[in-house]
Amino acid sequence: METVGDPPSAAPDRPRRRRLHTLDWIAIGLAVVGVGCVLTGLLPRADAEATVRRIVPILIFLGTVVVLAELTAVAGVFDALAARVAITARGSFRALFWLCVAVASLTTIALNLDTTAVLLTPVMIALARTLNVPPTPLAMTTVWLANTASLLLPVSNLTNILASDRIGLDPLPWAARMWWPQLVAIAITMLLLWWWYWRPARAGADPFVPPPPYAPPDRTLYRTALAACLLFVAAVLAGIEIGIASGVAAAILVAGFAVRARHRLRPALVPWRLLVFVTGLFLVVQTIGRHGLDTVMGTLIGTDPGAEGALRAGAVGALFSNVVNNLPAYLAGEAVIAVDRHTQLLALLVGTNVGPLATPWASLATLIWYERCRAAGVAVPLGRFVATSAALAALATAATVAALLVGPGA
Numbered sequence: 001m002e003t004v005g006d007p008p009s010a011a012p013d014r015p016r017r018r019r020l021h022t023l024d025w026i027a028i029g030l031a032v033v034g035v036g037c038v039l040t041g042l043l044p045r046a047d048a049e050a051t052v053r054r055i056v057p058i059l060i061f062l063g064t065v066v067v068l069a070e071l072t073a074v075a076g077v078f079d080a081l082a083a084r085v086a087i088t089a090r091g092s093f094r095a096l097f098w099l100c101v102a103v104a105s106l107t108t109i110a111l112n113l114d115t116t117a118v119l120l121t122p123v124m125i126a127l128a129r130t131l132n133v134p135p136t137p138l139a140m141t142t143v144w145l146a147n148t149a150s151l152l153l154p155v156s157n158l159t160n161i162l163a164s165d166r167i168g169l170d171p172l173p174w175a176a177r178m179w180w181p182q183l184v185a186i187a188i189t190m191l192l193l194w195w196w197y198w199r200p201a202r203a204g205a206d207p208f209v210p211p212p213p214y215a216p217p218d219r220t221l222y223r224t225a226l227a228a229c230l231l232f233v234a235a236v237l238a239g240i241e242i243g244i245a246s247g248v249a250a251a252i253l254v255a256g257f258a259v260r261a262r263h264r265l266r267p268a269l270v271p272w273r274l275l276v277f278v279t280g281l282f283l284v285v286q287t288i289g290r291h292g293l294d295t296v297m298g299t300l301i302g303t304d305p306g307a308e309g310a311l312r313a314g315a316v317g318a319l320f321s322n323v324v325n326n327l328p329a330y331l332a333g334e335a336v337i338a339v340d341r342h343t344q345l346l347a348l349l350v351g352t353n354v355g356p357l358a359t360p361w362a363s364l365a366t367l368i369w370y371e372r373c374r375a376a377g378v379a380v381p382l383g384r385f386v387a388t389s390a391a392l393a394a395l396a397t398a399a400t401v402a403a404l405l406v407g408p409g410a
Contacts, residue, residue: 062114086211148396151350314400
């Protein structure tokens, strides 16, 4: 966060006050509006209580998984992974591309897209600078795959958690239904990444000099963090509730830091802004839905139970995600799709997961990525970002919905 200095008349040792970030104010404002909707009766209290009960497991998951991811980064797991990627590439720019795609995809699938945006973005930028290669291709790999690789497991995206709860699919059956659409989405992302970003940057960057192996500052904490992450992934695959899985894994790592590096445990680890933002967003979107948005979404998505209905749901989800945000787009679309139309709901999910790319605010992960790039001094030309991301969003959404219609379990 930014800080402001003391005024000239202040004492030299007066502590500096921290300013709230713009995103902090947005989160607070959204929560205030949401509470106001309830207090004024625009959103009935019973509906608000039902919404809060529904999102409590999501909030627990979000809060604990971010703590898990932040402490995992402090323990050096992500730095070790980045160094291993560079060493494994053996100086080959093409091999570096494949490995960066694999790391971004696996991080998104296992730990969710916001973790990829929060933690992998600075790691990728640092890796590019260490190797003296252009940072833009690695940065674009992070943000595109943070979105398009978020279909395979319920934990990969907040929208997945909502959809899996509505459909009643546990993680393994969910993965069995979504693995083919996920593969198609990643393949198209890789193709466009290479053609538009990696291929032009290859000249003069291939070969590169690999860095030395990474040595974690505390091997005990490093092993504890690695074990906690593996435990979390295993628990999710075993069907344990994601909030419990992330909470236990985070608790193990917090205990390790309490013994080995207590000074690293601070209140700022808890993502209060994200929790407030999500709560306010759900209340506001539900209110807007009751006052006209549901009607608009219902008209656009339609009631066709076949391929047309699925394609329309995917297109509307992607469009509204880029206009507002993928969470409101999913919630508004879910409200007008019949409970028994699983394929249409999953098509909407594809649109709100794969499609939020064309604008920086389309998903929380994209917004976080954009801010982290600016903070790191990486200027991604906005015009090029919007044009290439919009093309990916349109192509990948259409192809992934098609894969959903013809793949296993269709």
